[in-house]
Amino acid sequence: MHQSFFVRRAALSAALLALVAGAAQAQTKIKTKSSAGKEKITVSTTGQSGVGVTLANLDRSVAPCDDFFRFANGNWMKNNPIPASETGWGSFNQLRDRNRGVARRILEKAAADRTAKPGSNMQKVGDFYAAAMDSVAVEKAGLKYLQPRLNQISAIQDVAGVQAYLANPKNIGKGWYGFGVGQDGKNSSVYAVQLRQGGLTLPNRDYYLKEDARSKTIRAAYRTYQTNLFKLLGDDQATAEKNADAVTRLETRMAKASRDPVALRDRESNYNKMSVDKAIADYPNLNLPLRLKESGLSGAKEIIVGQPDYLKEASAMLKEEPVADQKQYLRWHLVESVVSALPKAFVDEEFRFSKVVSGAKQPQPRWRRAFAATDGSLGEAFGQIYVDEDFSPAAKARAKQLVENLRVAYAERIQATDWMSAATKAEALKKLNAFVVKIGYPDKWKDYSKLSVSRESALNNLFAAADWGTQDNLSKFGQPVDRSVWGMTPPTVNAYYSPSLNEIVFPAGILQAPFYDPKADDAVNYGGIGAVIGHEMTHGFDDQGRKVDSQGNLRDWWTKEDGEKFMAKADVVGKQFDAFSPLDSVHVNGKLTMGENLADLGGLTIAYAAFMKTPQAKAGKPIDGFTPEQRFFLNFAQIWRINQRPEAMRQQVQTDPHSPGQYRTIGPLQNMPEFHKAFSCKDGDKMVRSSADRAKIW
Structure with a gap:
């Protein structure tokens, strides 16, 4: 689990092969205070004692x-x-x-500057960080800013309502599958609509399916985390446990249909281009015409599907699973995706779970989480x-x-x-x-x-x-x-x-x-x-x-x-x-x-x-x-x-x-x-x- 403010959402960017895990997704620009031609750094090529290799190590x-x-x-x-x-x-x-x-020095200076031009990068960066650091305001707000989205889920009455919720690009939190726009793997000069497996909270399918003691311990901690978050949303103990079990049951079904991390590495088998008409026929319950329309992609003629078997299972689930359980799944992923911008009680529950998974002994300080959110x-x-x-x-x-x-x-x-x-x-x-x-x-x-x-x-x-x-x-x-x-x-x-x-x-x-x-x-x-x-x-x-x-x-x-x-x-x-x-x-x-x-x-x-x-x-x-x-x-x-x-x-x-x-x-x-x-x-x-x-x- 991430101890951060940022929203965890499924994005279909091109695969990046990074030097180490955990790369942040974002971007930047640079201005230099002195011109490139004037600023010089003396680079040693022959070396000097005590520099470079740390002998004490x-x-x-x-x-x-x-x-x-x-x-x-x-x-x-x-x-x-x-x-x-x-x-x-x-x-x-x-x-x-x-x-x-x-970064902290820069952000604290930006947050303290109330004279930044409205709409400027400095204003946005300063206000974003300041709001993330304002624990008093977060506690006072409680669920005020989350409630309209919870009400939206509560109002869903049927499968069509679930489809409409998933199709709305403004809704966040994991859905039944990943959806977005990315380069066409076999024609890198154009962008293509892409569908792929998704929808799990735990790191990958094995966490739901393996029967060793360590996996069982993590699943037990996950159930406690889910139950306690549902209680913080207002459920009583019995209802919270019932909802947690419903979410885990749905995610376990998704996990069984998901490819494992090794299979996901194979670029060829994870590239399956088909016409939109075929995708609609193969995955009838995803309501892809509505998803494409709401996303402004009605002109798309083809879709690249990453994992066809998973998408077939996701389509079947939308039709077969009780709508009441699907609503709890959406409710869970909404709140779980923004936990660290919620009151401290939510943050504490997430950390208790992350301790079991990662071994960390205490939470990251608030400024670290605020920096990660801003970045x-x-x-x-x-x-x-x-x-x-x-x-x-x-x-x-x-x-x-x-x-x-x-x-x-x-x-x-x-x-x-x-x-x-x-x-x-x-x-x-x-x-x-x-x-x-x-x-x-x-x-x-x-x-x-x-x-x-x-x-x-x-x-x-x-x-x-x-x-x-x-x-x-x-x-x-x-x-x-x-x-x-x-x-x-x-x-x-x-x-x-x-x-x-x-x-x-x-x-x-x-x-x-x-x-x-x-x-x-x-x-x-x-x-x-x-x-x-x-x-x-x-x-x-x-x-x-x-x-x-x-x-x-x-x-x-x-x-x-x-x-x-x-x-x-x-x-x-x-x-x-x-x-x-x-x-x-x-x-x-x-x-x-x-x-x-x-x-x-x-x-x-x-x-x-x-x-x-x-x-x-x-x-x-x-x-x-x-x-x-x-x-x-x-x-x-x-x-x-x-x-x-x-x-x-x-x-x-x-x-x-x-x-x-x-x-x-x-x-x-x-x-x-x-x-x-x-x-x-x-x-x-x-x-x-x-x-x-x-x-x-x-």
Whole structure:
């Protein structure tokens, strides 16, 4: 569960392959106080003692060839317990914390400024944050601003009423299925109407269906959470329990029809284009003509269906399930989607449930939740203000140069592969050269002029932002594809690859130490942000990204033989990660994490190849007792440092396509002869996979 104010609603944006989980959805813009040509940052390429690699983090009692993750991070892990409000604590968390500190200063200043021009970004950002922080007003309002929407659900009398509710784009909370507008996977130059599975509260289908003790504990906590929220809405105990059971029964039926996380990764099987007429015939009870009409999409002739079997079940449910139960489902998802903008009693119930799922010991402070809401709802309005203070043109220029250096190294590696045919190499190089690179912030900012924000009600601001976001999405249909859009906001400590746009994107938030440090040597920066850049590039060639061509279209551009060779190599990585076990009876899922594991291995390989072209690598001068090559690998390992609660670890392994941090370090390095040479590791050492089991793709 998320401890945040933002509305959780199903959106059909293009799939983003992010560096880490939990990427915020939003956008931003930047103005610089000094021109790009005048502001300079001195970048060290040779390095200096005590900068870049944090020697105090090392645990020298651990042999680097035995467990490099512990060698690089052991002392840090001993000295950095997880804060009570966190589910884990690592380099990403620390940098996010630092960025949030900057954001908080900006937001508090904006909230205190009552002179901002009405309708300006500053006014909207300041008022949104101020309303989210006003706990007195939230408590006083109670259910006042929620009640009209609850009354709307209460007035539903039949299936037609449910269909009309689902069709209204102003209504929020999960429905029976996901609906929206996104790029056509096989024709990336146009937008298409898309339908997909959805409707669950718990992270995925397994949480409803597995019979192990942990799953049963979570379901029991979920029932308590539902029951207590229904009571806060006015139900007595018996009615609240009855309604909770009805919602869970409906969601369990949905779960049984849903695809699991591994199946959802397959781009081909999740692309099923059909005519609108066929969709209406196949899913008669969804009343798609009404949904399309109310969404302004009556002109659509085709629909892309993600999971046809699920949609058939959703259609059957609308007809078969009692309307009274369906109303409770809608009521639950309305209130659950906006819990954190409701009085404290609601927030407390959500946190009690999240404790069971994630292991957090105390709630996030209110300002953190208010920041997340502002960033999620007004990402680019806030982003324009944020980057003025926290991102320099010189940092952007340096990152751009690193990207181009890695692009050159990648091209050389593709050309040098001994398993890929000339025809496939030519297509791969075409795709590599077509990568669009976005750094820091958007060149074109979102226009929030139609979004009204006031200090009256945090909940009303959420409703307004959700409505604006839905209309922004639906308005894309029939328009040229906007290739300027961003899927993350500037403060975000993350990066992503978008297959449909064939672009790699690096927000300002991650272009800081330990990922990028202008005072550090090239070894540090190539092992940090260089590996991140290489990771996102490699997503274009992972087991799913490789199915998309240079224009972002789902098309098989590989020869049959080359494709088979690639998958054989990928399977080696899959089996390697299947064997990793962070907790008793918990194993990493090599199929679920395949794309991220391939991106880690490929990204590190390319970053190292690019680093070896630098003067520092050629000079070979040690710093703080470590060679340039060793510093490269040390900083790579240090960016993945993390302590994690067992509950959060279990949830990650079950739901997340990213492997736990220690295996993102160990896994690639076990396959890299360059690492083995740098630290004099020998056959038989734990950090050395046997040559027969060693993965090498690029």
